[in-house]
Amino acid sequence: RSGNGSAVTNGGLNGTRAAPILDRPRSGGSRMDDLNAGARIPQMRTLKVIVGGEGNVGKTSLIRQYAKGKFSEARNITLGIDITTQEFAIGGEPVRLAIWDIEGQAGNRPNFYIGAQAAMLVYDVTEPASLQALVEWLRRCRRYAPEAPIIVVGNKIDLGLSFPPLWGRAFAKYIGAAHGFVSAKTGENVPLAFNLLARAAVEHVEAAAR
Numbered sequence: 001r002s003g004n005g006s007a008v009t010n011g012g013l014n015g016t017r018a019a020p021i022l023d024r025p026r027s028g029g030s031r032m033d034d035l036n037a038g039a040r041i042p043q044m045r046t047l048k049v050i051v052g053g054e055g056n057v058g059k060t061s062l063i064r065q066y067a068k069g070k071f072s073e074a075r076n077i078t079l080g081i082d083i084t085t086q087e088f089a090i091g092g093e094p095v096r097l098a099i100w101d102i103e104g105q106a107g108n109r110p111n112f113y114i115g116a117q118a119a120m121l122v123y124d125v126t127e128p129a130s131l132q133a134l135v136e137w138l139r140r141c142r143r144y145a146p147e148a149p150i151i152v153v154g155n156k157i158d159l160g161l162s163f164p165p166l167w168g169r170a171f172a173k174y175i176g177a178a179h180g181f182v183s184a185k186t187g188e189n190v191p192l193a194f195n196l197l198a199r200a201a202v203e204h205v206e207a208a209a210r
Helices: 059-067 128-132 134-144 165-175 190-209
Strands: 045-052 073-076 081-090 093-102 118-124 150-155 178-181
Touching: 045 059, 045 134, 045 190, 059 081, 059 093, 059 150, 059 190, 081 190, 093 190, 118 128, 118 134, 118 190, 128 134, 128 165, 134 150, 150 165, 150 190, 165 178, 178 190
Parallel strands: 045 093, 045 118, 118 150, 150 178
Antiparallel strands: 073 081, 081 093
């Protein structure tokens, strides 16, 4: 919706909207239930994605909103990282998404980025400084995971924007990333954002294998 910018949009030069491209896992179980009972079960791939941004922008809340009540979580807060796993299927192939939630003060550790297949950079739409801080997060991504595709999301849209929505869109367009507004509180656009992240990771891996 153009009025409040609530839909995820393509950050490229054409400015077209990105449609939902991946079904959210059903609460009753995995889409793998649809596979024929006698069929060979493909080996599950684990894809590492990272979620970065300053403290208090709502990264952890976004992840919990997406994965709540579906799959188990593995945590190691002593190392400045929180890893959540989410399992689903893309094109009939089972995929495990390992979502690395990087704690704001630990964002300069190279090993958190290395091996990532995609990244989500999050800012707070009520705090302009959090958007400006993404410049440094982008620098780290480009240095330690240079080929990983990036999406940019503005969180807390339920509180209203305290600065023009064009700022976030312009930043995303400049770096060639998709952009969208989400709310960890209401869940608005959260599935779409993570599905877009998952699809970007899968396409990145497939392109690298060609």
